[in-house]
Amino acid sequence: MFPDGENFVLDRENLREAIPFGAGIHACPGAPLARLMLVITLEELLAATADFSVAGEILMARCAEWGTRSVPLAFVPQDATPSA
Incomplete structure (x- = not known):
């Protein structure tokens, strides 16, 4: 074929x-x-999120074209009050 x-x-x-x-x-x-x-x-x-950030090691896929395997994120909810 x-x-x-x-x-x-x-x-x-x-x-x-x-x-x-x-x-x-x-x-x-x-x-x-x-x-x-x-x-x-x-x-x-x-x-529902006020902010987010990377929260760990970013693991890349075997092939660059596939991007990442894992991107750990930490999310801050909209209703979270900032600490003093």
Whole structure:
């Protein structure tokens, strides 16, 4: 199906047929709902948060393109009163 399949080639004519890119029956039908749920969750969390900060070691993913594996955060609720 993929000539020279063991090599990483981004400009293949049939790249959209590759399974890693979610083609065909392997595309997740729940992905749009999951994205919407994530957006709503973050909006609600940030609306209830006065501040947040990094609270630990940031762990990077194996591949830089994937970003981070873990970013520990500490959240300060909106109704928290500052200590004197």
